Amino acid sequence: SASGEVPVPEAWVGLNNLSGNDELVYAQPVRDDGTFSIIGVPPGLYQLVVWDKPLDLLISFRTVQVGAGEVVDLGKVAVARWFGTLEGYVFNDENQNGYRDPGERGIAQEGVNIRFIDGSIYQATVTDPTGYYEFPEVFPFFKWLVVEGPYGRLKPTGATITVDAGGPLAQGQKLVPQQQYEINPVTGDNLTRTELGMALTEGMLLYPDQTNVIDWGRTQWGENENGGISGVIVYAVTRAENDPRFAAAEEWEPGIPRVQVNLYSDTDGDKEIDDLNGDSVPTLADVDNYPLGNFPGPEDIDRNGNGQFDPGDAINIVYSDSWDDNMPTGCVAPDQFVHGQKIRDCAETIKTWNQIRPAVFDGGYIFTSYFPGGMAKGGPEVEGLPSGYYIVEAVPPPGYEIVKEEDKNVDFGDQYVPQRAFGKVSNLAKLSGLGLKTTDDFEGLAPLGVPECVGSPHTVPEFLSDGQTEAPFAGQTRPLCDKKYVALVPGLNALCDFHFMTNVMKSAQIVGLVTNDIAAEIDPNNPGFGEKLRTSWLPISVQDFNGHEIFRGYTDEYGVFNFRLPSTMTVNVPSPSGVSPNMVKFCLNHPGPIPDPNNPGQYITDPWYDPTYTLYCANFDLWPGKTTYADTPMIPMAAFSGSRRVLDCEIPDGTPEIKMVTSAQGGPYVSQAGETITITSVGTVEV
Known part of the structure; x- marks a missing residue:
């Protein structure tokens, strides 16, 4: 079974006749308890095949010899999942210890997300009536993901984490708890880790047929408490809203890291920044764009030109989260070395195995503290934002712009003919390019609690950027959405996202690992040691839909590739997303021909082409600003594929x-x- 000896739900068995022409002679679902019986099987050699309806299992094969009149008892047929599972509870943490004690009930309808590290959403779910949630199909990317706990209306009290160490399972158990480096004071053992307080996001590595668990503690805010102001700086790919105030993040849209976000007080709620530095006018903070700490650099904004960073009337300044600046640490794993050099903690290798560690995704920010009287006065920072009115400002870094009314991009572009007509569609969906009205067309249906834009006034031009389609609110003077008016209410969390764009869509990134699926990596200096054989220096041809090569690259010594490629400008497809991603063909071990560098005008076979491997091609989707993770296995054509790798007998540098x-x-x-x-x-x- 995929979980100890628990029957696999919705499993099927089939029988192929190996004594004949390998034809299928039987296929039926098993009973609810996992048992099955196949009656009337003639003598012969057969192949038993096991799979499940959701296709969560690795298809399993068994060779079975049946004699005349023989009853063959196969016993317990063990199978494995090719997905990992993340599960847990969101619970009412009455004693606020971050651990689900007996009697603490689950909380229904709380959202849990799994994000890629770039901030785009991989999967999302909500808890059931008991507070339970499950992601049963987490693909084994062999890359870090970020799990985001609920933070819409309740106070985080902590999270208790159980990581699967792998290995034989006890009867009825789903995992073997990984022994942590420290004793959990709540349980008295080291089989779990409890993180107290604002446990909002956790980085996760999850391998096939493994189960990780995160239980999220939540409770009501106290009478004078609130959750502060938080949000995400979103790279706006699909810009469907007439009024940018109502822009919503889509799952394919990544976050933007290292963006300066400024918090100002608005005590009287007049939607104007309070004057705190005594110059009688609202003063915006200077902007220290990335790279940080070199103010004033050429990328920065020094509003008064004095060469010093001035916070103006801001009561706090933060920067949106960056994965690269906050990589996970403290993984429960052995030290790893490559060519005698220790590699970083929590590297994405097989030895690191399953992990859950504190981490962030790109683009998130939060204000939970402030400087009374303003940062310019140099007073101490105080935890906890008082309830009241605030203005939050996010400053677009160089190359970015705030999304405006005229930046709507779903009403023009290439023309497409749908394969079939749409049926009834809810007007809550984004109906890109269909000419149907949305809630934005009806001012009285504005979503409750959406922060109001209070940036500088600008006049909306007559047309969208295509120069032909009439812009919403054309000719009207409306505020920009780089500043937003936020009401922070006692007992709640205030959400405030910002949406930036670029005039030309950002390129896409694609990351992958090429492995030999039927050979093992036995080089102890290789980070893939113990896994499938890494295929070094293989040529990769990236082609468009016509087969024209648009890029050629190579795997590195360890079979890894990381390319930046063109994405798409088309966001008017008649589909729920509106986006037509750039579909490219990846051809691994492509022989070329390529231009001969020694003989201009002539072509040669790529010298890195390895004839002991097949040519393997697959299609992948590329999205603006987003990372695509490619699953790229290789099949050898020879008995000793990979033998071309040069034996490295050199001693470490400096010896x-x-x-x-x-x-x-x-x-x-x-x-x-x-x-x-x-x-x-x-x-x-x-x-």
């Missing part, structure tokens, strides 16, 4: 090598104290 040792006695010998030996190195070595 001293001795040519000779001499002394007054003529060799490496001293007869008494005070004598000297001379050690001569081999000299420098060309590398």
Whole structure:
């Protein structure tokens, strides 16, 4: 079974006749308890095949010999999942210890997301009436993902985490708890880890047929408490709203890291920044764009030109989260070395295995503290934002713009003919390019609690960027959405997202690992040691839909590739997303031909082409600003594929090598104290 000896739900069995023409002779679902019986099987050699309706299992095969009149008892047929599972509860943490104690009930309808590290959403779900949630089909990307706990209306009290260590399962158990480095004070053992307080996001590595667990503690805010102001800086790909105030993040839209976000007080709620620095006018904070700490750099904004960073009337300044700046640490895994050098903690290797560690995704930010009287006064920072009115400002970094009315992009572009007519469609969906009205067309249906835009006024032009389609609110003067008016209410969390764009869509990133699926990596210096064989230096041809090569690259020493490629500008397809991603064909081990660098105008076979491997092609989707993770296995055509990898016999850099040792006695010998030996190195070595 996929979980100890628990029957696999919705399992099927089939029987192929290996004594005949390998034809299928039987296929039926098993009973609810996992048992099955196949009656009337003639003598012969058969192949038993096991799978499940959701296709969560690796299809399993067993060879079975049946004699005349024989009853073959196969016993318990063990199978494995090719997905991992994340599960847990969101519970009412009455004693606020971050651990689900007996009697603490689950909370229904709380959302849990799994995001890619770029901030785009991979999967999302909500808890059932008991507070339970499950992601039963987490693909084994062999890459970090970020799990986002609920933070819409309740106070986070902590999270308790159980990581699957792998190995044989006890009867009825779903995992073998990974032993943590520290004792959990709540349980008295080291089989779980409880994180107290604002446990909002956790980085996760999850391998096939493994189960990780996160239980999220939540409770009501106290009478004078609130959750502060939080949100995500979103890279707006699908811009469907007439009024940018109502822009909503889509799952394919990544976050933008390292964006400066400023918090200002608006005590009287007049939608104007309070003057705190005594100059009688609202003063915006200077902007220290990435790279941080070099103000004033050419990318920064020094509003008064004095060469010093001035917070103006801001009561706090934060930067949107960056995965690269906050990578997970403290993984429960052995130290790993490559070519004698220790690699970083929590690297994405098989030895790191399953993990759950504190981490962030790109683009998120939160205000839970402030500087009374303003940052310019130099007073201490105070935890907890008082309930009241605020203005939040997000400043677009160089190259980005705030989304405006005229930036709507779903009403023009390439023309498409749907394969079939749409049926009835809810007007809550984004109906890109269909000319149907949305809630934005009816001012009285504005969603409750959406922060109001209070940026500088601008006049909406007559047309959208295509120069032909009439812009919504054309000719009207409306506020920009780089500043938003937020009401922070006691007992709640205030959400405030910002949506930035670029005039030309950002390129896409694609990351992958090419492995030999039927060979093992036995090089202890390879980060894939113990996994499938890494295929080094293979050529990869990236082609458009016509088969024209648009890029050629190569895997590195460890079979990894990481390319940036064109994405798409088309966001008017008559589909729920509106986006037509750039579909490219990835051809691994592509022989070319390629231009001959030594003979211009002539072509040669790519010298890195390996004839012991097949040519494998697959299609992948590329989205603006988003990372696509490619699953790219290879099948060998020869018995010793991979033998072209050069044997590395070099010692680590900097290791001293001795040519000779001499002394007054003529060799490496001293007869008494005070004598000297001379050690001569081999000299420098060309590398």
